[in-house]
Amino acid sequence: xxxxxxxxxxxxxxxxxxxxxxxxxxxxxxxxxxxxxxxxxxxxxxxxxxxxxxxxxxxxxxxxxxxxxxxxxxxxxxxxxxxxxxxxxxxxxxxxxxxxxxxxxxxxxxxxxxxxxxxxxxxxxxxxxxxxxxxxxxxxxxxxxxxxxxxxxxxxxxxxxxxxxxxxxxxxxxxxxxxxxxxxxxxxxxxxxxxxxxxxxxxxxxxxxxxxxxxxxxxxxxxxxxxxxxxxxxxxxxxxxxxxxxxxxxxxxxxxxxxxxxxxxxxxxxxxxxxxxxxxxxxxxxxxxxxxxxxxxxxxxxxxxxxxxxxxxxxxxxxx
Numbered sequence: 413x414x415x416x417x418x419x420x421x422x423x424x425x426x427x428x429x430x431x432x433x434x435x436x437x438x439x440x441x442x443x444x445x446x447x448x449x450x451x452x453x454x455x456x457x458x459x460x461x462x463x464x465x466x467x468x469x470x471x472x473x474x475x476x477x478x479x480x481x482x483x484x485x486x487x488x489x490x491x492x493x494x495x496x497x498x499x500x501x502x503x504x505x506x507x508x509x510x511x512x513x514x515x516x517x518x519x520x521x522x523x524x525x526x527x528x529x530x531x532x533x534x535x536x537x538x539x540x541x542x543x544x545x546x547x548x549x550x551x552x553x554x555x556x557x558x559x560x561x562x563x564x565x566x567x568x569x570x571x572x573x574x575x576x577x578x579x580x581x582x583x584x585x586x587x588x589x590x591x592x593x594x595x596x597x598x599x600x601x602x603x604x605x606x607x608x609x610x611x612x613x614x615x616x617x618x619x620x621x622x623x624x625x626x627x628x629x630x631x632x633x634x635x636x637x638x639x640x641x642x643x644x645x646x647x648x649x650x651x652x653x654x655x656x657x658x659x660x661x662x663x664x665x666x667x668x669x670x671x672x673x674x675x676x677x678x679x680x681x682x683x684x685x686x687x688x689x690x691x692x693x694x695x696x697x698x699x700x701x702x703x704x705x706x707x708x709x710x711x712x713x714x715x716x717x718x719x720x721x722x723x724x725x726x727x728x729x730x731x732x
Contacts, residue, residue, distance in 0.1 A: 570693025610707025612691035
C-alpha cells in the first residue's frame with residue numbers, strides 16, 4: 413500500500429515538474445520574442461546591427477557634435493586660432509602633435525569605458541524574465557557608448573562630422589554604413605582596416621562626397637559592409653540570448669555583464685584608435701598602401717573591388 417502511495421506521489425511530482433518546465437519554456441519564448449520586438453527597427457524579424465545603431469543614436473547624449481567636442485578638448489592648451497583651424501580642417505593640419513591627440517583619445521576611451529561598464533552592471537542586476545525589458549536597454553547603452561567613442565575618435569583623427577539631422581537622431585544609409593565599417597575595425601573584422609584607411613585617403617585627396625556616399629551604399633565599400641552586418645547579426649543574436657540566460661540569475665548576472673562589458677570595450681576602441689592613428693587625415697607623413705590606392709581608384713570610377721567577403725570572420729575569432 414505504501415509503495416502505491418509513493419508511486420502516486422512520485423507521478424504527481426513528475427507531472428508538476430513537467431508543467432513547471434513547460435511554463436518556463438513558454439516564458440523564455442515570450443521573453444525572447446519581446447526582446448526581438450523591442451530591438452527590431454526594420455521589421456524583418458531579426459536583430460541587425462542597423463537596428464542597434466538606429467536605436468542607440470536616439471539615446472540622449474549619444475550624438476557628438478564635432479566642433480563642440482574639439483573645442484572642449486583643445487581649449488585648455490591651444491589658442492582660439494589653432495582650435496578654429498582644427499575644426500575647419502583636422503587637428504593634425506592645425507599643428508597639434510600626434511602625442512597630444514593620442515593622449516586625448518586615451519582619455520576618451522577611459523571615460524566611455526567607465527560609463528558603459530557601470531551601466532551594464534546596473535542593468536544586469538534584475539533577475540528572471542524581467543530581463544526582457546532590460547536587455548534592449550543594456551545593448552542600446554553599450555552600443556550608444558560605443559558610438560560616442562567612435563565619433564570622438566573619428567573627429568580627433570581628422571574625419572568630418574557624422575551626417576545626421578539637426579538633433580542627431582536620424583542617420584542616412586551611408587552614415588550607418590560608415591559606422592558599420594568602424595564597428596568592423598573595432599571587432600577585428602578582416603578588411604575593415606584597409607577600408608577605413610582607403611576612406612581617409614579619399615577624404616584627404618578631396619574625392620567628391622557624392623562618390624563616397626555611392627561607394628558606401630552600392631559601390632566599393634558596400635560588399636564589405638554587408639558582410640560585416642551579416643556577421644554582426646549572427647554574433648549579436650547568439651550573445652544576446654546567451655547573455656539573457658545568464659542574467660536570469662539575479663546579482664551574479666549584473667557582475668558578469670558589467671565585467672564582460674568592461675573588458676571588451678577597451679580593446680575594441682583601441683583597435684579603431686590604432687587604425688585611425690596612421691591615415692592621410694591624421695598623419696602628415698603617412699605613406700598610402702596599394703590597398704588604399706585601390707580603394708580610392710574604385711571610388712572615383714564607381715567600381716567594386718573584387719574581394720570575396722561572403723565568409724568574413726574577425727582576425728582574432730575562429731569558427732566554433
